[in-house]
Amino acid sequence: MYKVVTPTSNTDFDAYFQFRWAHLRQPWNFPPGSEKDEYEQVAEHRMIVDGKGNIVACGRVHLNTAEEAQIRHIAVDTHHQRKGLGQMMMSALENVAKELGAERAVTNSREISIDFFTACGFYVEREAPNELGMLKRQQMVKKLTENNSLVMHPKWCKSLQQTWSDTIPITEHMGIKLYQYTGRTLETRASLNKNINIHGTMFAGSIFSLATLTGWGLIYLQLKERGLEGDIVLGDGDIHYHKPITMKPRAICNIESLSGKYSPLEKQQKARFELSVNILDGDTAVAEFEGVFWVLPATENENDDH
Template identity: 65%
Template sequence: MWLREQWGFPPGSEKDEYETVSEHRAVLSPSGDIVACGRIHLNSAEEAQIRHIAVDKKYRRKGVGQLILGALEVVARDLGAKRAVTNSRETSMSFFSACGFEIESKAPTELGKLKRKHMFKILVDNNVLILHPQWCKELQDTWHEKIPITEHMGIKLYQYTERTIETRASLNKNINLHGSMFAGSIFSQATLTGWGMIFLQLKQKDLKGEIVLGDGNIHYHRPITIRPRAICNIESVKARFDLLKANKKCPIELTVDIHDDDTSVASFTGKYWVIPPKKDEE
């Protein structure tokens, strides 16, 4: 209502072709009424666009807008975006500037008459450690090119420290009719996280081979309703890399812990094989 009413447009006119692939955030009053909202979607693997931030008049200038924007930036980082962009009207430019956004260029007019500026913000999370960024980018690209489901699920490599790998997925892209993540999506994220750990370990040891899943078992404890996280620690990895060096199949077992934000919700045990490359492929 706040988004279009002042311009004479009915509620719902703010919806567009990105509505179904966007993630939404809202702030509720003590009585349960929505008093602020916002939306975000990916323009590319590295850029997220923030749109439709609105705050009820009674709650303006109380930090609610910053709360919504901060929540949307968290979503952008979880999706792997390196920067956030927005097309801001003149009345909201000072708000976005105060939140770290900079003007980049002119933007198309809104509703055919409202002048806007294209603003951006580089997203930096000082608590996230990504070692060997070239390997990590190769892993992400390999997932998207050879395992397309990863992009559809919004699975991103979030952190790699040589000892730990963490992936995150989009709840919005994997949500079922109960408002939680599909069990199959949780299994897929866990499988790919283990696959990613092996991929990066092969890079670390300067080895090559084709990674395949032999068997996988998962135990679900609780549903995921907030933020899907999958974590694999090197301590859980049992591998015979010496066999791969001898040009033999290498068996690997590992464990992936699944979290909903900070709550443990499932445990996955996977048995993988690394098939050595043929001599003419080395």
């Protein structure tokens, strides 16, 4: 289970800068300290940690002007790559940039990273100054808008949102919307105003529903990825609440938390899946959901009707 956190203590920052140097400077034989620059004190720093608290990714954003934010120092540990963590970090940094009032984001990308930033919605604008006097880079730009997000397979995502609306009407009343799908990570968001209790926080039942639908949605999209169909039902769900939600309800489900086999569905048998969903208030982790879902093949549903 991964989550985005903000380094706050000296210990946090020591580990954060050590990770940054080890992944972005040491491979080029630059000494410790070369990972820092004059913007550290005015920048917003983020890192992704695993279930044991180990740093597995990092990134930074700062304002160049009131309208422009610069994203730098994106790195993902080699043992945790191809799990959507780069996109997860980019989403967190872009959200920070928008909250700071930026209207566009820029990044100076090395050649090997251009495809990644392009997939995140950036385009090459011009050649950028070489990094540390030797690493050739291109400046890439992305316009930031309120609904700016990375959505792969938009037709499937639209179908999922419509399925929720048609078969689970409560999603409309709760204001639950699919926000982002990277192919490996699904993020949903809900309206706090539509789910607020007398204490000014989100109903616990609404949080549980948001988590359940997010897990349900990731399985739905993964079935689409494999050309499979079935009726997804919740078998069991357990949630642990740590803090109330007072600002921005978010739910994130990563594919690495999903376990189960699709092969039974190919044999027209029901399949069992387990997954985890992280619930956040903005960038603050507030709850974790563990769910067991069953996918019933179409033929089984038809037989049940007779």
